[in-house]
Amino acid sequence: MVRQQIWRGVISAIVCFAMVVGIPERCRAHESPRMGEETIGNKPLSDANFSQWDGIMPVVNHSTRVYHFWVNGNEQMFYKTTTTELNELIRNYAAMPMEGLEIVILPGPGKVTNFKRDQEFTYHCQLHVVAGIASVMHRRENGEVFWPKTPRLTLRIDDSIELDLLEFPQNCPVRWSNDLKQRFVKALDSKDQEVRGWGLSHLADLDPYDPELMEMVAAGLRDPEPWVGQCALGVLPKFGPAARKFLLPSSETDSNQSTGGDLSEDTAKAQLEFEKFDSDEVRRDFEQKRDIHSQLNERIRKRLGK
Numbered sequence: 001m002v003r004q005q006i007w008r009g010v011i012s013a014i015v016c017f018a019m020v021v022g023i024p025e026r027c028r029a030h031e032s033p034r035m036g037e038e039t040i041g042n043k044p045l046s047d048a049n050f051s052q053w054d055g056i057m058p059v060v061n062h063s064t065r066v067y068h069f070w071v072n073g074n075e076q077m078f079y080k081t082t083t084t085e086l087n088e089l090i091r092n093y094a095a096m097p098m099e100g101l102e103i104v105i106l107p108g109p110g111k112v113t114n115f116k117r118d119q120e121f122t123y124h125c126q127l128h129v130v131a132g133i134a135s136v137m138h139r140r141e142n143g144e145v146f147w148p149k150t151p152r153l154t155l156r157i158d159d160s161i162e163l164d165l166l167e168f169p170q171n172c173p174v175r176w177s178n179d180l181k182q183r184f185v186k187a188l189d190s191k192d193q194e195v196r197g198w199g200l201s202h203l204a205d206l207d208p209y210d211p212e213l214m215e216m217v218a219a220g221l222r223d224p225e226p227w228v229g230q231c232a233l234g235v236l237p238k239f240g241p242a243a244r245k246f247l248l249p250s251s252e253t254d255s256n257q258s259t260g261g262d263l264s265e266d267t268a269k270a271q272l273e274f275e276k277f278d279s280d281e282v283r284r285d286f287e288q289k290r291d292i293h294s295q296l297n298e299r300i301r302k303r304l305g306k
Contacts, residue, residue, distance in 0.1 A: 036071035038115055052131060053151055059127055060093040067112055067121045073132020074147070078112050078123035083162040086155065089125050093153045094169035100150030103174045105166075105304070106206070107296035109155025124161055126154040140195050142187035146202050157296060163303050176300050177207050185216055194224060199229035204238040207297075209290040214239040218246040226263065233266040237273035240286045244274045 039045065042065040049070075050056050064079040072142060079089060095099065110123045130137070130147045137143035157163055170175045188199050198218050203213045217239065220232030236243040247267055277283050 036069065036115070039068040040114065040119070040121075040162065041066065047273040050129070053096070053129065054098065055096040056129075056151060058095075059089060059151075059153070062089055062092065064089070064125075065112065066123060069115070072134050073130060074134035075129045075131070076112075077127040078110070078121055079125040079127075080109075080122055081124045082160075083165050086125055086161060087165070087167050088294050090153070090155075090167060090169065093127070093151075094172045096151070098150060100148075101172045102150070102152055103168065103172055104152065104154040104176070104180060105174060105300050106154065106156055106177055107158070107293045107300065109158045109160075110154075110156035124156050124158070126156065128152045128154065137194070140190065140192040142190040142199075143192065143195050145183055145187035146195065146199055157300065163299055174304060176238075176304055176306060177210075177297060178301075178306065180206055181210070181213065184212075188216065193223075193225040193228055196220070196225070197228040200228070200231045200235050204235045206225070207293070208238045209242070209293050211242070213245050215247075218243065221246065221248065221263075226288075231264045233263060233270040237270055237276075240290070241283060244277070247271060247274070 008256060012147045022269045042061070042063055044061045045068065047057055047221055050060060060077055062079055062085075064081045064085050065077055066080045069076055079085075081089065090103065093103070106117040108124060110126060111120055112123060128148060130149070134147065135149075138149055155161075155166075171182050181203075184203055188196055190199070197220070199237055200217045207213055214236075217232050218234050220235075221229050223229055223232070233247075234248060247270060248263065277286065
């Protein structure tokens, strides 16, 4: 069945992405009408909805898909796989007859929530397609860095995936976190505030344990656009207790001269997020995840010969 557009309120197409990947509410862009839908499980999606991407359906409708969402052309599919199934997805993706294909491999597994945020899904593979209204971001300076013009396949590897047995095709470049890190940081020079603000969220999603990325996000507090500063405050807690030092004193947030806006409410919300790390259990859990992430990233680096 061809996609049925469902009215879901007054937030932008990009906002849906924020909701499902856990970007804080105050960092969700300016409000506008959006149409969206989601699919839980692997119910086949219609070929007619992907007609501009030749050969994409074996990836889209792979049996391992656990979740899918679409909002005005911003579309993502998520798959929970074994090593064998992941290799099949890689082969299907690389077989698409188009230029610009790219595989990204990052530590995982990935986590995504549904629109209502009452269900969470674990995944090892993600397909990101940008078309329709959402493709307006391609016309923003550096927008294509975060909203790819060609479907992008991202692998989220954990110990359940045998990294050495993954089969990477010759015709498709494979990137790791440092490759994207350089690209993302450079893209933050954009004159477009939407790209700068949303870009901060992508930095945290890429590696919330990287101190350099933490510094880059904190620099967003000095952005001349208040909304970018709000995004920075929404993202900083993802970097753990070490990022707490970047919160401005209350005397400075009431009328922040660097951003030209009042960030006191956003700072207070960020402070509440940081207070979770006052718990020894939460802090230990963060440190354990950081260590696992670092080990996986090193294994990925060696596997790719970086």
